[in-house]
Amino acid sequence: MSARDDEIRRVLAELEVHVAEAEASIAVLKALLADDEVQVEENP
Amino acid sequence: MLADVTGETLRRWREAKGWDVPRMARELRKVARDSGEDVAAHHGLVKMIPQWERGGRVPRERYRLLYQKIFADALGDLSQGMALGTDFALRFAEVRSRAARLPSPDEIKALEAAALARPREAMTPAEIRAVAAQAIAHLHETADKLAELSALLGEDGPGADESGEDEPGTSPVRTSDERA
Numbered sequence: 471m472s473a474r475d476d477e478i479r480r481v482l483a484e485l486e487v488h489v490a491e492a493e494a495s496i497a498v499l500k501a502l503l504a505d506d507e508v509q510v511e512e513n514p
Numbered sequence: 515m516l517a518d519v520t521g522e523t524l525r526r527w528r529e530a531k532g533w534d535v536p537r538m539a540r541e542l543r544k545v546a547r548d549s550g551e552d553v554a555a556h557h558g559l560v561k562m563i564p565q566w567e568r569g570g571r572v573p574r575e576r577y578r579l580l581y582q583k584i585f586a587d588a589l590g591d592l593s594q595g596m597a598l599g600t601d602f603a604l605r606f607a608e609v610r611s612r613a614a615r616l617p618s619p620d621e622i623k624a625l626e627a628a629a630l631a632r633p634r635e636a637m638t639p640a641e642i643r644a645v646a647a648q649a650i651a652h653l654h655e656t657a658d659k660l661a662e663l664s665a666l667l668g669e670d671g672p673g674a675d676e677s678g679e680d681e682p683g684t685s686p687v688r689t690s691d692e693r694a
Contacts, residue, residue, distance in 0.1 A: 485659035495649035
């Protein structure tokens with residue numbers, strides 16, 4: 471495997487981590503807002 | 515190229531778009547209509563798609579061509595990354611699709627503002643701001659890594675923005691431009 475291939479695989483792995491971290495952080499924010507919706511339904 | 519694609523890959527491409535099976539059937543029929551081809555009725559496709567995805571049946575050539583039109587972007591990634599192996603190509607296609615579906619920094623700011631609009635037991639305002647800042651930072655890193663990967667794979671320039679998603683405005687690659 472060439473050094474370029476190694477580099478491509480390394481960048482892909484880093485990309486996957488950043489996408490997963492972004493998704494996780496966004497999910498936290500959305501979960502907070504989803505709690506609001508549940509509370510409105512329970513206490514309209 | 516599509517002959518190399520397994521049923522599992524068809525399922526992953528569909529799910530990466532966020533489509534359920536009926537939506538996939540509608541998309542196939544839409545592309546067929548646009549190219550003047552006859553295909554099975556909607557309910558027939560809704561039965562066939564899961565069979566193709568499970569590998570129980572192989573789509574006929576006309577359906578393979580329709581898939582090829584719909585998922586041209588994913589196939590482009592696949593072709594591009596195939597030299598590095600199928601696993602790499604599929605991972606690349608999937609992560610690019612996920613990246614394209616991430617909200618923009620402005621949308622994350624809007625989520626943050628909505629989350630800060632009222633006191634919360636689960637998180638303090640500082641924690642909420644930190645999570646939003648983290649999301650935006652990872653979004654920027656995502657854009658940078660996509661550009662780096664595109665350059666390494668020999669795409670034309672940093673414009674890895676041809677993911678072909680429904681909402682190009684949400685592509686994190688745009689965030690790079692916005693920052694510039």
